[in-house]
Amino acid sequence: MFVRITTDRTPRPNSLSDLGMTSGSNSIVSLSEFTYKKGTEIFGEKEPAEYVYQVKCGAVRSYKLLSDGRRQIGAFHLAGDIFGLENCGAHRFTAEAVVETTVRLIRRQRLEQVAETDAIVSRNLLSMTTSNLQHAENHMLLLGRKTSLEKVAAFLLEMDGRLSAAGVMALPMSRLDIADYLGLRLETVSRALSRLHEARILDFIGHNQREIVLLDRRRLARFDLPS
Amino acid sequence: MFVRITTDRTPRPNSLSDLGMTSGSNSIVSLSEFTYKKGTEIFGEKEPAEYVYQVKCGAVRSYKLLSDGRRQIGAFHLAGDIFGLENCGAHRFTAEAVVETTVRLIRRQRLEQVAETDAIVSRNLLSMTTSNLQHAENHMLLLGRKTSLEKVAAFLLEMDGRLSAAGVMALPMSRLDIADYLGLRLETVSRALSRLHEARILDFIGHNQREIVLLDRRRLARFDLPS
DNA sequence: CGGGGGCTTGAGGCCACTCAACGATAGTGG
DNA sequence: CCACTATCGTTGAGTGGCCTCAAGCCCCCG
Structure with a gap:
């Protein structure tokens, strides 16, 4: 758990491109x-x-x-x-x-x-x-103020907006990562996802459970309360 | 609870001063x-x-x-x-x-x-x-990750750094405000403060309990874990 | 086929929440 | 001056949501 694998983290120059930092014709910034x-x-x-x-x-x-x-x-x-x-x-x-x-x-x-x-x-x-x-x-x-279910719903909607392709989102991160993002335990995240699955709000595809299809965004959004 | 008193919130010009926004001699900005x-x-x-x-x-x-x-x-x-x-x-x-x-x-x-x-x-x-x-x-x-006691300790240390004068801090905000800042209930905040008082880490002075003397910052800091 | 990592699920416990009562203080009006 | 009220804080008892600990499953990979 606390072992840190030290690898060579020194970047090697490779190519040039755009960091979204160029201003008009000004692409001086090398990448x-x-x-x-x-x-x-x-x-x-x-x-x-x-x-x-x-x-x-x-x-x-x-x-x-x-x-x-x-x-x-x-x-x-x-x-x-x-x-x-x-x-x-x-x-x-x-x-x-x-x-x-x-x-x-x-x-x-x-x-x-x-x-x-x-x-x-x-x-x-x-x-x-x-x-x-x-x-x-x-x-x-x-x-500070949302329940575990609301947190997971908010997370799914955020990720849906950021990485959904063809109706399915492939989460790159583990349940532990999600938990540490939401201030929960991984078991709690898992239980929340199971509940949303039971309620037919989402579906799992693929062998691990990281590929998720949102079946009912409307109903999911109801868990993530509006402000 | 949900009644909002609507008052005149239109600011009236009054004086000129420094918003920390002036750059050298440039004090064009009127306040x-x-x-x-x-x-x-x-x-x-x-x-x-x-x-x-x-x-x-x-x-x-x-x-x-x-x-x-x-x-x-x-x-x-x-x-x-x-x-x-x-x-x-x-x-x-x-x-x-x-x-x-x-x-x-x-x-x-x-x-x-x-x-x-x-x-x-x-x-x-x-x-x-x-x-x-x-x-x-x-x-x-x-x-996301601190206990109620750690939260309250961190809050006290933050406020100590920001508004302590002559060893005593006069908190302007209520227990409810503190609770909503820390993601707790006001009763939980009150209990945490009582525990810190029992442990002789802080003392109350004044009639309401908003004027606080930190007796032992070292021990208080131990509740608010270092990163 | 054994081992490990990731995920799920169950059982029980604890910390913070909920609900409630109470005390102290300040402001108000008789 | 004294009710009367409203606000704020404290404290207790009981609940519940999330955590803890544990077992078991699945898949991958040696």
Whole structure:
């Protein structure tokens, strides 16, 4: 549980692309790619923030730990998402690849330089930070005030919006990850999913139970109360 | 409980001062002041964000509601704090005065104009948003993974750092506010405070129980686990 | 075929919630 | 000055939702 496999986490330059940070014709920002194996750490909490990342494919969890091992996952980052964006010099989360994950990356310092002169890039930085803040605010409401069933329903609807393809969502993360995202135990998550399955609100396909079809979004949304 | 007293919430221009938004000699930004009575709404969730606010004196709670009335307070804003800073056009929280509160305010549009041309102001905006994000991230860990005693201990330490004067902190907010901030019931908060009082970790002074002396920060900090 | 990881399910326990009573204080009006 | 009321905080008793611990299943992989 507490063993940390230390691998070479030094990114190697690979290609150039768009981090959503270019402003019009200004694509000065050079990018490289790197692939992390399932379960490996991308960066650790309090490490100096050298890079900013964008998920090309795969999934990333970022979390905080208490000293006794309790874990709170603050966010999952899926294809297209940017993470590791810090204002101060150090990361405030640990980030790990949930599955094999390829990321694009850019030196933080370089990005700051560009932001200094380019108002569009600067505004994009603010806009992304605000998005993160908005997600965190909604998640506080979930963590503090929703029941286990409401939490799981909210999670499914969030993931449905972010990774559903052809009516089926293939969750990359385990029940334990979901539990640590929702402030629950994995058994509680499992029980909630079973209840939603019994109620014919969702269906499982595939061999493990990570591929889910939402049969009745309307009824699911009723569990996740509106504000 | 659900009655909302509608008062005149239109701010009247009053004075000029510093919102922490001036960059060097650039103090173009004009400010006015407004005072809200205890319990009155400053702005509502989803209202267009016309102003940005700074607490001059008093205290503000910002919160989200579920449709059945469950409330999650995302933050308390005390003297000096800036709140109501939104990127999109609408507020994401409701803000209310916890006690009689005077705020400085600035038109959001005006601030955005200045930020457009002034890189320092722009950077300050990002920096403040990041602070809010950081607070929210830590609060998610608290809400999702801490016990009631740990939550209350963390709350006391936070408030100690923010409003302790001469060794005693005068909490402006009620037990219900604290509970809704920590994802607990007010009875649970009260019990936790009683336990900490029994353990001679804190003491109450004054007639109501809102003035608190921390006798042993070291032992209190042990309840709020390090990360 | 044995072992391990991930998921489900059951049984029992505990922590926080619910409901209720009570005390203290402040404000109000007779 | 004293009811009377409203608000806020504390405390107790009992409940319940989620947690804990455990067993068992399935699938994959050696």
